[in-house]
């Protein structure tokens with residue numbers, strides 16, 4: 001399973017890369033705005049650190065404008081994946097962009113039919129927002145299962161990104177289903193390291209080692 005970081009914060013990305021467990025990054029307008037950075041500059045900076053897929057989202061909603069914006073974003077760096085919202089204009093743009101070899105990530109996906117449409121248009125990635133589905137009283141993980149089943153039935157190449165991940169258990173559930181990628185906020189990535197018994201175990205080993213050293217004196 002690939003792990004992407006869902007952030008536009010350079011320190012978080014550098015840390016994830018240093019740990020050696022981050023394969024890519026996803027951003028969105030909210031995440032870039034939070035950093036107060038210039039959009040294209042920040043995407044370039046992220047690409048230089050990551051050297052893997054970096055999703056940058058278009059702001060336009062009309063087909064022509066979306067395609068033009070996507071081409072501009074794709075020209076920033078070879079690692080840019082253009083995030084396109086799940087709308088009829090967006091899907092039309094995905095079809096054109098995939099024919100041009102521009103990688104796309106269809107975002108704001110909340111149903112199996114939306115994922116089916118994205119795959120038919122030739123999207124490189126599809127991003128079901130599982131946390132927002134849970135927030136709304138439904139089952140985000142169930143949606144992942146449905147999409148994985150549909151893609152397997154027809155051999156679609158589109159890779160599934162579990163997005164809007166809220167906690168480490170979401171990552172486990174996505175991995176159990178065999179979802180290709182989970183894009184996780186930095187605090188969720190940090191929590192994935194943790195287990196109280198690991199801390200207890202380290203403490204006990206060190207205490208025992210100290211006792212042994214005292215005995216040997």
Ligand code: E4P
Nearest residue numbers: 006026027028132163164165
């Ligand atoms: C995915 O690519 C999105 O950036 C992200 O996962 C949205 O998550 P949110 O629901 O936490 O905003």
